[in-house]
Amino acid sequence: MELNSVAKVILGFLSRENLSGYDIKLRVDDSTRFFWAASYGQIYPELKRLEEEGLIQGTDSPHGGRARRVYGITDRGRTALASWIMDTGSTVELRHEGLLKVFFADAIDSPEDRVAVLEAMAQVHRVQVEELEAVAARKTSVPIECAPETIAEGDRRMPAFVLKFGLDFHRWVVEWCEREIESALKAEAKVGAGHA
Template identity: 45%
Template structure:
C-alpha cells in the first residue's frame, strides 16, 4: 500500500496551508466555507492533527496573539510542501458515499412497501434544495473555470442528478410496480462479487 501516513484531516490542512498560513480556527472556517460537502473536518481532529504535523516537521507554528488572546498561526515547512506535492501526485483516491434514503429504499419491500415512493420523493426534494442553495452561492461568486470553482459546480450538478433520479424513481413506484409480487429483499441482494 502506498502509505504516505496522512490522515484525512492532515490532507485538508496541508492543502489549505499550501496557499497561506492559517490558525486552527481559520482552517476550520475555510473548510466550512469550501470543502465541507466532499471533505469535512472538525475541531476535534484539527487541533490534535496540527500538533502531530508540527511534531512531524511538516508544518511550523508561530505565536501570533491578538491582544491578550493566544493564537498560533501555522505554515508549511519545506518538508510539508514536499509531502503535499507527493500526496497530490499519488493515484489511489478515497471515496465514501453513505445515503440513508437508499438504505430505507432497500428495506422498503420488507418493512413498508407503500412507503417507497415517499422516501424517494423526500430524497429528491432534499437534493433539489441543496442544489438550490449551491446555485445561490454560485450566483454571488466570481464565476470562472479554475478547479476551486469546479468543485462547487460539481455540487450543483450532482445534487440535480440525485433529485432527478429519485423523482423518476418515485414516479416508477407510484405507477404501480406490483411490489407484493416481487421477490423479497434477500432475493434482491446483489449477487456475484467474488
C-alpha cells in the same frame, strides 16, 4: 509520511495561505465539509503533530492579548501534499440513509407510500442543492480570501470546479428520483387500468 485524514485538509489549506487552527476550521466549514469534514478536536492536536514532523511551521502572532498561532507550510509539507495529491488511489465512501430506505421499501405495502420514500430522498438532495447554491452565491459576491494578492491570482480554479461537481451531482440525483417516480407511477396506472 502517510498523512491522516485531517492532515490532508490542513496541508491543503496551508498551501494557499498561512492560517490559524481557527481559520482552517472556518474554511473547512465553508467548503470541504460537504465531502471532507474536520473538527477542532482533530485540527488542534494535528497541527502540533505536523509541526513536530516539520511539515508545517507555527508562529505566535497574538492579536492584542488574544493568543493566536499562525501556521505556514514548509517545503517538506509541500512535498508531502503534492505526493499525496498525485497518488492515484483515493477512497470514496457514501453513507446514504435514503437509499437504505428505498432498498427496504418492499416492506411497505402501499405503492403510494413506496413512491413517497423516493420523493423524500429527492427532497433531501434538493436541500443540498439549495445549500450549495448559497455557498456559490457567497463565493461570487464576497470571496472568502480577502487578501488582495489572493484575489489577483486568478488561477485558483479547482475549488470552483469541485463546487460545480457538488451542484451537478445533487441535481442529477433529484432528476434521477423524479424520473423513477414518474415511471413508477406510469407502471402503476397501467396495472390499475388493467384491473378496472
